[in-house]
Amino acid sequence: MTKSHFEQLSDLNVDFFESAKNSILDPLGLYLANDVKWIKLNQNWNYLKFPVVIGGEGQPILLLHGFDSSFLEFRRIYQSLKRNFQVIIPDLLGFGFSPRCATNEYNPSKIISYLIDLLKTLQIQKNF
Numbered sequence: 001m002t003k004s005h006f007e008q009l010s011d012l013n014v015d016f017f018e019s020a021k022n023s024i025l026d027p028l029g030l031y032l033a034n035d036v037k038w039i040k041l042n043q044n045w046n047y048l049k050f051p052v053v054i055g056g057e058g059q060p061i062l063l064l065h066g067f068d069s070s071f072l073e074f075r076r077i078y079q080s081l082k083r084n085f086q087v088i089i090p091d092l093l094g095f096g097f098s099p100r101c102a103t104n105e106y107n108p109s110k111i112i113s114y115l116i117d118l119l120k121t122l123q124i125q126k127n128f
Contacts, residue, residue: 006046013099028075051097053089056082063089070096
């Protein structure tokens with residue numbers, strides 16, 4: 001696939017999320033979903049856009065959901081945490097609303113690489 005094919009797939013994923021977001025019934029889930037930013041990663045990830053909730057100010061705090069889940073797991077604590085921290089909640093690679101490509105491997109080492117590239121892209125340089 002060419003770069004433009006990946007960009008088209010990425011845009012379809014963003015469009016799908018934006019339309020699905022409007023059907024969220026839980027007000028806390030909708031509040032969280034409204035803070036989703038689509039972060040375009042480097043060539044290691046085919047320049048795809050990945051959903052990351054980013055909100056609040058202060059020291060960054062990275063929240064990671066479990067497997068077979070999404071950033072929506074943090075809907076009950078997000079609003080409180082963002083009062084004092086810059087909260088960063090990515091969907092893990094291959095889960096939630098993140099793009100999935102047949103060419104990608106979805107394993108723990110790839111997820112760690114994805115998180116490292118995401119934090120570099122966001123220019124988060126503090127130790128967690």
